[in-house]
Amino acid sequence: MQHDKVLILDFGSQYTQLIGRRVRELNIYSEIIPFNKIPNNVDEYKAVILSGSPYSVRGEEALHPNLTNIRGKKPLLAVCYGAQYLAHFSGGEVAPSNTREYGRANLSFIKSNEPFLAHIHTGSQVWMSHSDTIKELPTNAVLIASTHDVVNAAYRINGEETYAIQFHPEVYHSTDGKQLLENFLVSIAGVHQDWTPQSFVEETVESLQEKVGDDKVVLGLSGGVDSTVAAVLLNRAIGKNLYCIFVNNGLLRKNEFQNVLNQYEGMGLNVKGVDASDRFLAALKGIQDPEKKRKAIGNAFIEVFDDEAHKIEDVTWLAQGTIYPDVIESVSATGGPSATIKSHHNVGGLPDFMKLKIVEPLKALFKDEVRRVGTTLGIDPELLGRHPFPGPGLGIRILGDITAEKVRILQEVDAIFINGLKAWGLYDKVWQAGAMLLPVNSVGVMGDERTYEKCVALRAVESTDGMTADWVNLPYEFLQKTSNDIINKVKGVNRVVYDISSKPPATIEWE
Numbered sequence: 001m002q003h004d005k006v007l008i009l010d011f012g013s014q015y016t017q018l019i020g021r022r023v024r025e026l027n028i029y030s031e032i033i034p035f036n037k038i039p040n041n042v043d044e045y046k047a048v049i050l051s052g053s054p055y056s057v058r059g060e061e062a063l064h065p066n067l068t069n070i071r072g073k074k075p076l077l078a079v080c081y082g083a084q085y086l087a088h089f090s091g092g093e094v095a096p097s098n099t100r101e102y103g104r105a106n107l108s109f110i111k112s113n114e115p116f117l118a119h120i121h122t123g124s125q126v127w128m129s130h131s132d133t134i135k136e137l138p139t140n141a142v143l144i145a146s147t148h149d150v151v152n153a154a155y156r157i158n159g160e161e162t163y164a165i166q167f168h169p170e171v172y173h174s175t176d177g178k179q180l181l182e183n184f185l186v187s188i189a190g191v192h193q194d195w196t197p198q199s200f201v202e203e204t205v206e207s208l209q210e211k212v213g214d215d216k217v218v219l220g221l222s223g224g225v226d227s228t229v230a231a232v233l234l235n236r237a238i239g240k241n242l243y244c245i246f247v248n249n250g251l252l253r254k255n256e257f258q259n260v261l262n263q264y265e266g267m268g269l270n271v272k273g274v275d276a277s278d279r280f281l282a283a284l285k286g287i288q289d290p291e292k293k294r295k296a297i298g299n300a301f302i303e304v305f306d307d308e309a310h311k312i313e314d315v316t317w318l319a320q321g322t323i324y325p326d327v328i329e330s331v332s333a334t335g336g337p338s339a340t341i342k343s344h345h346n347v348g349g350l351p352d353f354m355k356l357k358i359v360e361p362l363k364a365l366f367k368d369e370v371r372r373v374g375t376t377l378g379i380d381p382e383l384l385g386r387h388p389f390p391g392p393g394l395g396i397r398i399l400g401d402i403t404a405e406k407v408r409i410l411q412e413v414d415a416i417f418i419n420g421l422k423a424w425g426l427y428d429k430v431w432q433a434g435a436m437l438l439p440v441n442s443v444g445v446m447g448d449e450r451t452y453e454k455c456v457a458l459r460a461v462e463s464t465d466g467m468t469a470d471w472v473n474l475p476y477e478f479l480q481k482t483s484n485d486i487i488n489k490v491k492g493v494n495r496v497v498y499d500i501s502s503k504p505p506a507t508i509e510w511e
Contacts, residue, residue, distance in 0.1 A: 003199075004191045006030040007045040009038065010328075011053030011063050011081050014504075015129075017325060017467055018170040019051055019079070021366050026182055027193040029364075032328045035065040047075040047189035050082025052168065056132050057081065057088040058095075075161040075189035077181075080130055083155075083164035091139035094132050102129050104173055107153065109146040115187050116156065116163050117144060120176045126153070126167035127174045134166060161188055172464075197369070197376040201233070204361050208237035215316035217359060218309045220301075221246040221271060223260035224389055226321035226362060229374040231269055233361045234319055236377070243315070244269055245308045247301060250277030251393030251402075253418070254411040263383060276304045284395065284402045290511035293402070297392045309356075318356040322363045323370055325467070368464065387432045388466065396511040400439035405492075410437045412490045413456050420482045421460070430472050433460040436499075436510045444494030453494040456486065461508055469503040 006023055010016045010032050023030040033039070035050075042048070048070050055063055065085075070076060078086050088094040107124045110117050126147065134152040137143060145154035145165075154165045163184060169177030185191045217234060221227045221244045234242045246264070248257040257273065264271045283300040287293050309315060362370055367388075374384045390396055394414070398406050413435045421427040436457040444451040458479075463469035483496040499506075 003029045003195050004046045005044055006185060006189075006191060007039075007042065007048045008032045009035045009048065009050050009065055009082075011035050011051050011065075012055065013052035013081070014054075014467065015168055015170050016051040017328065017366075018168075019049060020324075020328075021368070021464070022170045022178060022181055023049075023185065024195065024366060024369060025178065026185060027195050028185055028191050029195040035063055038066060038070075042069050042074065045074065046191045047077070047185055050076070050078040050085070052080035052082070052129065055081065057084045058132060071162060072160045075184065076163070077184050078162070078164040079170075080166060080168060083166050084130070084132055084134055086157075086162070086164050087134045087136070087138045087141075087152075091136075092134060092141065093136035095135045097131055097133040102131075103127070105147040105149065105153075105167065107145050108148050111142070111144040114144050114156075116180070116183050117154070118183050118187065119179055120183075125173065125175045126169075126177075127171045128167050130166060163188075197372040200365070200369075200373055201236075201376050204233055205237045208234060208359070208361060212238055212241070212317060212359065214241065216241045216243060216312065216314055217317040217319050218243045218245065218312060218315045218356070219319035219321075220244075220305055221260075221264065221269075222321070222389075222391065223252070223256060223263075223386075224321070225367070225374065225384055225386060226323055226370055228264075228321075228379065228383060229370050229377065230319060230321040230361050231264075232267065232374070232377050232379055234359075235269055240270065242270060242319070243312050244271040245305060246271055246273045247304050247308075248273065248275045248277055249280040249297060249301065249393060249395075250404075250407060251280065251297070251395045253389070253394070254415040263380070267379070272308065274304060274308055276300070279304060281402065281404055281407075286401055288401045290396060293395050293511070294392050297395050301391075316357060317359045319359045319361070322360040324362075324364055324366050327363055367466070385428055387427075387430065387434075389434075390509055396509050397434055398437045399510060406437055409454060409490060409492045410435060410456070413437070413486050413493060416485050416489065417458055417482055420478065420485070424475075424478050426474065426478065429462070430460045431463040431466070431469065432508055433458075433472075434509075435459070442495045451494045454492050455495040455497065456493055457497050457499050457510070458482070459499040459508070459510075461503070463503075463508075466508065469508055471500045471502055474498070 006028055008019050008030055016032055020030045020032050055061055084094045105126055105128050107122055110122055137152055137155050140158040141155045143155050147153050150166055156163045168174060169180045219231055231244055261273045280300045283296045287296055371384050394407055394410050395402055398410055417435050421433055438455045438457060440455050441452050442455050460472040460474055461469035462472050479498055486493055486496050
């Protein structure tokens with residue numbers, strides 16, 4: 001089945017992925033492409049959205065898209081930078097704002113009888129994030145909405161299906177953002193809302209059968225949502241020809257290796273568990289630098305996985321649980337990574353001698369879509385609700401060098417924290433939680449004796465996709481009990497702190 005598609009041109013905004021996700025929530029398929037890599041044939045797209053950007057349209061480094069085949073020919077929605085770009089280079093004027101327009105605002109004027117603003121009322125909250133502002137509208141523009149501080153908050157161009165807004169409808173602070181996108185995409189652009197989890201499963205199973213045929217496929221399971229959903233999809237498509245390998249790198253959570261194997265057994269998957277803990281710990285001995293730790297873990301995984309894969313005769317394909325953010329994070333508006341914060345949490349890069357073709361059944365999906373597909377496939381909700389867990393595991397939650405004793409300490413601490421969240425009914429209210437073992441000792445008193453032991457930090461964040469995250473305001477009573485349990489039950493720890501940093505500027509993981 002051919003789905004209607006929406007093209008989102010990325011100018012480097014931190015919110016671009018959110019636009020894609022919000023469009024997908026409307027059961028509409030969207031693709032994010034850098035502004036300077038517009039496909040020659042845009043006929044396959046029903047509508048185009050221009051994202052925001054950290055750049056200024058007034059600067060020498062302003063990003064210039066080639067809209068020749070788009071503007072006036074396709075329904076076009078320009079967001080923030082896009083709106084300013086259309087104004088600045090089409091007869092209008094953009095200037096620095098007297099007051100930095102950032103944060104919540106409310107629509108104070110809405111032009112009546114505008115399909116673009118249907119079902120949206122005066123007072124509706126929107127989210128601003130720009131230091132420039134549109135002083136004069138472009139040629140043939142009609143003002144359709146304002147806020148108290150931003151007169152030209154939204155406009156349209158006469159004679160075109162072109163709309164522009166200086167606020168961000170994709171962020172949840174814009175309360176009618178989803179309605180606005182629906183007005184544009186469904187009412188104005190006529191896009192069909194037929195991109196559903198059920199249709200994805202049916203079409204993917206069919207395409208996998210066509211692509212893979214009777215070939216054998218090997219998949220490295222992690223116990224996480226992505227690899228599990230990928231495995232169940234492949235299992236539905238090719239059955240016994242799927243061979244799954246679950247490697248214990250010694251950096252998993254307490255008892256996780258056996259627990260996950262038991263779960264997979266009940267799902268009818270063909271899984272082999274490999275305990276390579278000693279091999280990984282030996283590879284990590286004495287390494288303190290976070291990037292070097294990642295590489296050591298990645299290399300050890302590749303060696304173990306390759307050893308196991310060679311034991312299966314005539315394997316042709318390697319399956320990976322790659323999801324859409326992994327695909328688009330590697331390409332930014334300027335053609336390379338937006339900013340190299342750290343190498344990806346998932347293990348990447350395979351040796352040439354594996355000579356396997358790659359199959360990635362989830363590479364078109366965002367994380368929340370993966371969960372919805374998992375529900376459609378009948379996967380246990382408890383497994384689908386699992387918090388994300390990084391590929392290097394506790395290796396990037398132990399700051400400094402890694403030893404078996406440090407892993408033991410952190411596994412015990414983490415188990416108390418995670419089990420406590422579940423017991424208090426807090427686990428499902430948190431996007432991701434974990435404990436960090438810090439490379440500092442602190443003085444404490446236990447009984448009549450002074451101690452000089454480890455400090456651990458607890459971290460719990462709420463998010464929708466991990467791109468941005470806020471720390472969770474966990475109840476004091478819970479934190480108090482958890483701290484007491486950790487200090488009393490985990491030998492080697494005498495201090496517990498709670499991380500109240502948001503992302504940005506702090507990442508979710510500490511390394």
